[in-house]
Amino acid sequence: MNLPVHVPHLFPVCENQLRIGGQSLTELSKRIGGTPFYAYDSGMIGRRVAELRQAMPADIHLHYAIKANPMPALVGLMAGLVDGFDLASAGELRVALETAMPPARISFTGPGKGDDELRAAANAGIVVNLESEQEMQRLARIAAASGLRTKVLLRINPDFELKSSGMKMGGGPKPFGVDAERVPAMLTRLRELPLEFLGFHIFSGSQSLKAEAIKEAQRSTLDLARRLARHAPTPIRLLNLGGGFGIPYFPGDQRLDLSAIGEHLASLMPAARRDFPEAEFVIELGRYLVGEAGVYVSRVLDRKVSRGQVFLITDGGLHQHLAASGNFGQVLRKNYPLLVGNRVACDAVCNATVVGRLCTPLDVLGDNMPVGHAQIGDLIVVLQSGAYGLTASPTAFLGHPAPAEVLV
Numbered sequence: 002m003n004l005p006v007h008v009p010h011l012f013p014v015c016e017n018q019l020r021i022g023g024q025s026l027t028e029l030s031k032r033i034g035g036t037p038f039y040a041y042d043s044g045m046i047g048r049r050v051a052e053l054r055q056a057m058p059a060d061i062h063l064h065y066a067i068k069a070n071p072m073p074a075l076v077g078l079m080a081g082l083v084d085g086f087d088l089a090s091a092g093e094l095r096v097a098l099e100t101a102m103p104p105a106r107i108s109f110t111g112p113g114k115g116d117d118e119l120r121a122a123a124n125a126g127i128v129v130n131l132e133s134e135q136e137m138q139r140l141a142r143i144a145a146a147s148g149l150r151t152k153v154l155l156r157i158n159p160d161f162e163l164k165s166s167g168m169k170m171g172g173g174p175k176p177f178g179v180d181a182e183r184v185p186a187m188l189t190r191l192r193e194l195p196l197e198f199l200g201f202h203i204f205s206g207s208q209s210l211k212a213e214a215i216k217e218a219q220r221s222t223l224d225l226a227r228r229l230a231r232h233a234p235t236p237i238r239l240l241n242l243g244g245g246f247g248i249p250y251f252p253g254d255q256r257l258d259l260s261a262i263g264e265h266l267a268s269l270m271p272a273a274r275r276d277f278p279e280a281e282f283v284i285e286l287g288r289y290l291v292g293e294a295g296v297y298v299s300r301v302l303d304r305k306v307s308r309g310q311v312f313l314i315t316d317g318g319l320h321q322h323l324a325a326s327g328n329f330g331q332v333l334r335k336n337y338p339l340l341v342g343n344r345v346a347c348d349a350v351c352n353a354t355v356v357g358r359l360c361t362p363l364d365v366l367g368d369n370m371p372v373g374h375a376q377i378g379d380l381i382v383v384l385q386s387g388a389y390g391l392t393a394s395p396t397a398f399l400g401h402p403a404p405a406e407v408l409v
């Protein structure tokens with residue numbers, strides 16, 4: 002098998018086929034009616050949540066960031082597994098409200114919320130994470146017009162960042178949240194408005210595989226919350242500590258040391274509970290919960306050799322999986338883990354470039370990488386595709402039909 006070190010054992014292999022949710026890829030593809038498709042393994046999602054709960058202090062609440070994967074069936078599954086949702090659009094709000102998650106446990110983040118979105122959030126009774134003073138004024142007007150007193154968190158742009166993270170979302174100049182130094186003035190203004198202050202949302206970054214960096218960010222987050230809480234009109238009732246837990250995508254990536262983070266957080270909690278006696282503490286994760294549970298499956302339509310290089314041309318592509326093509330935030334393109342899912346082990350491993358069906362050189366799923374000796378009709382599986390897969394892809398590009406998505 003030619004899988005990167007971190008990937009074996011994610012899914013069982015039986016009769017040389019990868020099995021997702023207890024079904025072989027060939028069975029799944031028949032059931033779905035063909036390729037390409039995304040499949041998400043609900044058992045694996047459940048195990049990830051259980052591992053997290055095991056590792057973290059018992060009173061840390063776990064929220065799911067719907068942005069990572071908004072498939073309605075998956076969000077419905079998550080409603081029974083986590084303590085709350087974080088969402089970032091009216092579309093995600095509609096998906097969330099169709100689940101069993103109580104609205105009071107849902108929060109709405111995003112730097113450009115429209116009036117219609119603020120109104121929908123206020124009417125639904127969800128918590129709004131305020132990203133600016135102007136947004137606060139707009140929400141106050143909208144809520145007051147409906148006689149509502151909307152619950153709010155202030156989203157802080159911290160004065161530190163999550164080091165060695167894939168996407169930095171705090172520290173320095175950022176469009177997200179309110180600069181920490183402006184928060185005291187904003188809290189003064191908030192007192193006069195018909196909004197119910199709950200606490201702070203401090204999200205410093207995403208996709209970190211370094212326990213040390215996450216530990217440091219969590220410590221700094223609690224310290225910042227302590228400093229800002231002095232200016233708060235009421236005791237803090239909700240403190241969202243952010244997330245940033247990453248998953249291994251590329252050769253050499255090491256799995257995050259969850260127990261190190263959990264133990265460190267447990268050591269911070271006695272002081273945190275003392276300083277915020279009324280607070281509920283939340284961490285908010287997307288990809289860590291669902292990223293490894295998903296695969297993207299396409300079929301080899303053609304195999305050709307061009308000037309010595311083998312190309313496998315599939316019926317998938319970047320229009321359905323932008324991230325695997327390297328065009329979603331990667332600086333240097335690296336290959337996602339990929340294998341021939343209906344012929345996992347094979348004698349002759351050869352290098353091939355796996356491309357999609359789009360007429361652009363950007364449409365590469367695997368660049369000159371070792372894959373089994375795939376033939377026309379074989380199923381190419383891109384692993385680590387459960388988060389920021391279909392949802393982060395330009396599906397209209399070239400006008401092919403959308404792929405199926407199944408939760409199994």
Ligand SMILES: *Cc1c(COP(=O)(O)O)cnc(C)c1O
Nearest residue numbers: 066069110204207208286287288
């Ligand atoms: C994107 C985002 C998340 C989820 O990030 P992951 O890397 O998927 O865990 C959580 N919270 C906020 C505010 C986000 O913008």
